[in-house]
Amino acid sequence: MKNNRYFFLIAFLTANVVLAQGLLKTSQVAFTRQDTLRGSITKERAWWDVKKYHLDIKVHPADSTITGSNTIVYQVLTAHHKMQIDLQYPMEITKITQDGVSLEYTREGNVFWVNLASLQQVGSIRELVVFYTGKPKVAVNPPWDGGITWKKDANGKPFIASSCQGLGASVWWPNKDHMYDEVENMTIRVNVPEDVMNVSNGRLQSVQKLKDATKTYTWVVTNPINNYGVAINIGDYVLFSEKYQGEKGILDCNYYVLRDNLTKAIKQFKDVSRMLKAFEYWFGPYPFYEDSYKLVEAPYLGMEHQSAVTYGNGYKNGYLGRDLSGSGWGLTFDFIIIHESGHEWFANSITYKDIADMWIHESFTNYSESLFVEYHYGKEAGYQYVRGLRKNIANDKPIIGQLNVNHEGSGDMYFKGANMLHTIRQLVNNDQKWRTILRGLNRSFYHQTVTSKQIEDYISTAAAIDLTPVFDQYLRGIKIPVLEYFWKQNQLNYRWSNCVTNFNMPVKITLQDQEKWLYPTTNWNKVAHSTQNFKLQIDSNFYIKGHEITE
Numbered sequence: 001m002k003n004n005r006y007f008f009l010i011a012f013l014t015a016n017v018v019l020a021q022g023l024l025k026t027s028q029v030a031f032t033r034q035d036t037l038r039g040s041i042t043k044e045r046a047w048w049d050v051k052k053y054h055l056d057i058k059v060h061p062a063d064s065t066i067t068g069s070n071t072i073v074y075q076v077l078t079a080h081h082k083m084q085i086d087l088q089y090p091m092e093i094t095k096i097t098q099d100g101v102s103l104e105y106t107r108e109g110n111v112f113w114v115n116l117a118s119l120q121q122v123g124s125i126r127e128l129v130v131f132y133t134g135k136p137k138v139a140v141n142p143p144w145d146g147g148i149t150w151k152k153d154a155n156g157k158p159f160i161a162s163s164c165q166g167l168g169a170s171v172w173w174p175n176k177d178h179m180y181d182e183v184e185n186m187t188i189r190v191n192v193p194e195d196v197m198n199v200s201n202g203r204l205q206s207v208q209k210l211k212d213a214t215k216t217y218t219w220v221v222t223n224p225i226n227n228y229g230v231a232i233n234i235g236d237y238v239l240f241s242e243k244y245q246g247e248k249g250i251l252d253c254n255y256y257v258l259r260d261n262l263t264k265a266i267k268q269f270k271d272v273s274r275m276l277k278a279f280e281y282w283f284g285p286y287p288f289y290e291d292s293y294k295l296v297e298a299p300y301l302g303m304e305h306q307s308a309v310t311y312g313n314g315y316k317n318g319y320l321g322r323d324l325s326g327s328g329w330g331l332t333f334d335f336i337i338i339h340e341s342g343h344e345w346f347a348n349s350i351t352y353k354d355i356a357d358m359w360i361h362e363s364f365t366n367y368s369e370s371l372f373v374e375y376h377y378g379k380e381a382g383y384q385y386v387r388g389l390r391k392n393i394a395n396d397k398p399i400i401g402q403l404n405v406n407h408e409g410s411g412d413m414y415f416k417g418a419n420m421l422h423t424i425r426q427l428v429n430n431d432q433k434w435r436t437i438l439r440g441l442n443r444s445f446y447h448q449t450v451t452s453k454q455i456e457d458y459i460s461t462a463a464a465i466d467l468t469p470v471f472d473q474y475l476r477g478i479k480i481p482v483l484e485y486f487w488k489q490n491q492l493n494y495r496w497s498n499c500v501t502n503f504n505m506p507v508k509i510t511l512q513d514q515e516k517w518l519y520p521t522t523n524w525n526k527v528a529h530s531t532q533n534f535k536l537q538i539d540s541n542f543y544i545k546g547h548e549i550t551e
Helices: 033-039 259-268 271-283 335-342 359-377 379-392 415-428 431-444 452-463 468-475
Strands: 005-008 019-022 048-060 065-076 082-086 092-098 104-108 111-115 125-134 147-152 158-163 185-193 197-199 203-209 214-221 233-235 237-246 249-258 293-297 309-311 350-352 448-450 482-488 491-497 507-511 514-518 525-528 545-548
Touching: 033 111, 092 104, 092 111, 185 197, 197 214, 233 249, 233 293, 237 259, 237 271, 237 293, 249 259, 249 271, 271 293, 271 335, 271 359, 271 431, 293 335, 309 335, 335 359, 350 359, 359 379, 359 415, 359 452, 379 415, 415 431, 415 452, 415 468, 431 452, 448 452, 452 468
Parallel strands: 048 185, 249 293, 293 309, 350 448, 482 545
Antiparallel strands: 005 019, 048 065, 065 125, 082 111, 092 125, 104 111, 147 158, 158 233, 185 214, 197 233, 203 214, 237 249, 482 491, 491 525, 507 514
């Protein structure tokens, strides 16, 4: 689930589902200076490259507060003396130090401007420590309206978790809160009451029991990680594990669930190995072998926190027991396990630089559900699943949002984006080549932040097809292309309408029980046929409409 600014505009639970994860603003919104500071690479961000975070915090369930510090290790790229650090209201920075000296800083909304006292020599590795405290925003409807969820389990013990895509990790800890610059590795040290544990990203390095009836859990992440992927999960967890023999060797899979749910989890989490088999086949090796794979029960639906995927789907198949596609195939797997784990490839390994390009996360991951179905139940089953998702498409606004203001596009990035990719697969017309493209994306952009243009260009080049008009049509517009046609004197006349300029996508049709390709443009084309008025059938795997013009 991604830029949590509107993910599931959950009309799904009633009739129409519009997956639009998170906190999105409408396209008519007037952007503010705070939007620009949050969403752009300001000069106060551009001059330094973050290398490591060491987050050291204490979580207080009794009053829903967090106190602690974040040590930021960075490399100086160009000479500058002012740094932008992000931390959202009502959280407060109490002190910032470098080389043991307290630094001066001022606050502008959710941004802190830090004045550095010492020379920042180009190429040098420096660090500063940010101390902070406060009661972070409470998640009202997580993960779409994010923050911190403060709940208790059935036994009255704390059940707490973070979820903050789109809203930003700075809602609960201070950092460089822009997706373009991922930290290379990270230590997460969390102190909690002794009767619960904290599960975060990476591998557990140590557990320290303290005299004040608390424990400190230290987790180490060795791979690059995006800010919203960093998580705390606090609960009365029990652990069970398995080892998966994958493409890169043995992958440690660890499952943290509430004590009362262990029996259900052992059964339901068998979908993890099925997910890994399917996704390693289609996308290549799981991207974070070094940090393991974890599935962690959370007090909300779920989120793709890197190497610590959160789960709250009620131990049911489908999406809370429902089939988003209406095909029946959506009930053959646990939606949250499959969808959120798919984000390990598309979101956590390949990550958008700007949330406007969030389709890179959501379109591929929504499409991955059909690839999972195809791997386990056959090609036609996967095709039925992805086609069934079309009923949820709104075509309300472009999938790509506005750059540099932390603005995601339409929730159609899920279902429409998946069907765009499914359509492109038909154009490639070679399943092995299509699989090579998907695996090539994950190899070429492994652990990188990317733009939409990079992904679009890669697919076009690898497919040896100029897909520019296709991407423009489906990502930047809201119209479904229409294949118009009519018969005249034993000739089939056809063209594209309701489309972008120069739209020229080929399409497969069936005439008189014979499959053939048409190559329409926005001008009328014609092809001779032995007999007039045969019913033209458009291949349903193309996300288009057909319209026969009759006199």
